[in-house]
Amino acid sequence: MSEKIKECVDLSVLLQTTERLNHVKDIDSLLDNFLFEARKFSNADAGSIFLTEGNNLTFSYVQNDTKAKRDPNSNKELYQKFTIPIDEQSISGYVALTGEPLNIEDVYKLPRNVPYKFNKNIDKKSDYHTQSVLTVPLTTSAGNINGVMQIINSKDENDNIRPFGEEHKLYVNFFASNASIAIERARMTRQTILRMVKMAELRDPKETGSHVNRVGSYSIEIYEKWAKNHSKTEVDIKHFKDNLKIATMLHDVGKVAIPDVILKKPAKLDDDEYKVMKTHAFQGAKLFDQDFSELDHLCFDVAYTHHERYDGTGYPRGLKGEEIPLAGRICAIADVYDALICKRVYKEPWTEDDVLKTIQQESGKHFDPQIVSIFMEIYEVIRAIKDRFPEAE
Numbered sequence: 001m002s003e004k005i006k007e008c009v010d011l012s013v014l015l016q017t018t019e020r021l022n023h024v025k026d027i028d029s030l031l032d033n034f035l036f037e038a039r040k041f042s043n044a045d046a047g048s049i050f051l052t053e054g055n056n057l058t059f060s061y062v063q064n065d066t067k068a069k070r071d072p073n074s075n076k077e078l079y080q081k082f083t084i085p086i087d088e089q090s091i092s093g094y095v096a097l098t099g100e101p102l103n104i105e106d107v108y109k110l111p112r113n114v115p116y117k118f119n120k121n122i123d124k125k126s127d128y129h130t131q132s133v134l135t136v137p138l139t140t141s142a143g144n145i146n147g148v149m150q151i152i153n154s155k156d157e158n159d160n161i162r163p164f165g166e167e168h169k170l171y172v173n174f175f176a177s178n179a180s181i182a183i184e185r186a187r188m189t190r191q192t193i194l195r196m197v198k199m200a201e202l203r204d205p206k207e208t209g210s211h212v213n214r215v216g217s218y219s220i221e222i223y224e225k226w227a228k229n230h231s232k233t234e235v236d237i238k239h240f241k242d243n244l245k246i247a248t249m250l251h252d253v254g255k256v257a258i259p260d261v262i263l264k265k266p267a268k269l270d271d272d273e274y275k276v277m278k279t280h281a282f283q284g285a286k287l288f289d290q291d292f293s294e295l296d297h298l299c300f301d302v303a304y305t306h307h308e309r310y311d312g313t314g315y316p317r318g319l320k321g322e323e324i325p326l327a328g329r330i331c332a333i334a335d336v337y338d339a340l341i342c343k344r345v346y347k348e349p350w351t352e353d354d355v356l357k358t359i360q361q362e363s364g365k366h367f368d369p370q371i372v373s374i375f376m377e378i379y380e381v382i383r384a385i386k387d388r389f390p391e392a393e
Contacts, residue, residue, distance in 0.1 A: 025295065027186040028217075029242035030179070031061035035149065036238065038175040039063065042134070042168035044151040045161075049138075050092055051147040051183070056083040057096055060147070067128060073380040075221060079388035088115035091135050092148045099145055101136040101173065105163040134164040136173050138180040146183060149176050193249055199256060210389045211338060212249040217385040218334035219248040219327075225374045226326070247298040248331045251306050254284025278315045281307050298327055306331040309366045321368075329368040333359065333375055336366070341386065 017037050024030045031049050039047050046064040050057035059082050067074045086096045094116040095102055104110070107118035107130055123130055132154055138147040151172055154164045164172075197212050220241045227237045255263060258280050262273045269277055284303030288296045305319060305328030312320030324332075340355045350358075356376070363372040375382065 024182065024242050025186065025189050026242050026245045027183065027190045028061070028220075029238065029245060030182055030186045032063075032241070033238050034175055034179040034182070035061055035063055036234070038149060038151055038172045041171040041175070042151055042164060043155050044134075044164075044168075045153040045155055046128075046130075047149070047151045049147060049149050049179075050084065050096075051138075052086070052096065052145060053083070055086050057086060057092055057148060058083050064126075064128065064152075067126065073378055075224075075378070076381045076384035079217070079381070079384040081388060089117060091116050091118060091133065092150055095135045095137050096145055096148050099137050099139065101134070101169065103164050103169055104133045104135075106131050107133050131161045132163045134169060134172055136169075136176045138176050138183065140180050140184060146180055149179065189246075193246060196250065196253060210391050211342070212251075213389045214338050214385055215251060215331065215334045216245045216249040217389070218337065218382055219330050220245050221378055221381050221385070222330050222334065222371060222374055223326075225378055226330070226371070229374070243295045243298045244302075244327055244330075246295060247302040247327060248306075248334065250284070250299055251302050251331050251335060252280065252284065253287060254280035254282070254303055257283035278307070281305075281316050301325040302327050302331050304328070306335055308332070310368050311365045314366075324368075329371055333367045333371055336362075337375070337382070338386075342391065 024033050035047050035049055038044075045066055047062070048059065049061040051060045052058075059080065062077050064074065064077075067077075084090050084093050087093045088097060091102060091104070091107070102116075108120070110116075110118060118130070118133075130152055133150060133152050134154075135148060135150045137145045138149060139145050149172065151164070151168075153161045154168060156162050194209055194212075197209055223241060223244055224237055227240070232240075258277060262269060262276055265273065281304055285300050288300040288303065291297050291300065302325075304316070305324050308314035308317065308319045308324045308328055309332075310321060310324070310329070312318050337355060337359060340350045340358065341352065343349045356379070359367065359372060359375065363369045
């Protein structure tokens, strides 16, 4: 294939990819997708995205193929929270400050006259060797910088680390430019969802932003492991995760239709009250029954089925086994885990041992045994999510 034909093919694939990514709705899915595609086009082993918050960069997404092969729970790093000042001291901070990309052949051999440094402790802590690094700003259409994308360790056809070339810089800059615009849109979508949750929170003190963020994050991590076990493609996984995150965050939105006297009762509900409470699954599903999109369909499934039980004794329809949609089976365990492990107005938090024992005992009863097995396998990630989104004091 001639260089000119190859450039045309690459450009066509690039445009098709960015068009697909522009339809991603959830902010976390968006970062995941853009980072993945930027790495794929530059054959990079790892990468991360930082978003601006005031005068700092906040670590927002990370991918590392080498570490993922070594540790099946490496996704727990997604939920670590740390910040970097926007200044000349670090590579990412420097790029955010100046708005200029940096392409570094070897971060361990930086020239003495540059102001920024590479933090070698990060490599020591993670048992990873960073070498070539390409860092680009995420610049909005208005010229503001809303983050930084950093791509690490480009590899050749023999899996040897190499410097990033000019073509890699063009690819990554292209993704960064598109990501900046999409990030603004996805942040608005996230805020809209959280406003819907806030409406429910005004009615129900149990329905908080932290709770729905945790349930959404638990759910996509469980799904990703399930999907890989079932040989789903990377593109299909990322697409489903995008919709699943939003749908599971809205799992209890139907509670806005439940009377306050029941919703805010700080004690166990009686039988009649419980019958009314159970209608929230149907009420939530009604909000999405027009089914205009895949997201509507998934929101309908999750709202309607997350209280079904694997043995058929759940509500509202008594579905059994795989009659319950996968998204509902996943949300069920995510929601119950969070309710048990966290404090509520009507209960103290259970101990971790008691929660895990209960979940295992409910395998094949309340929960899909396959989903329970995955939950236990990735529990380090689940715990990291819980720590990432604590309840406000």
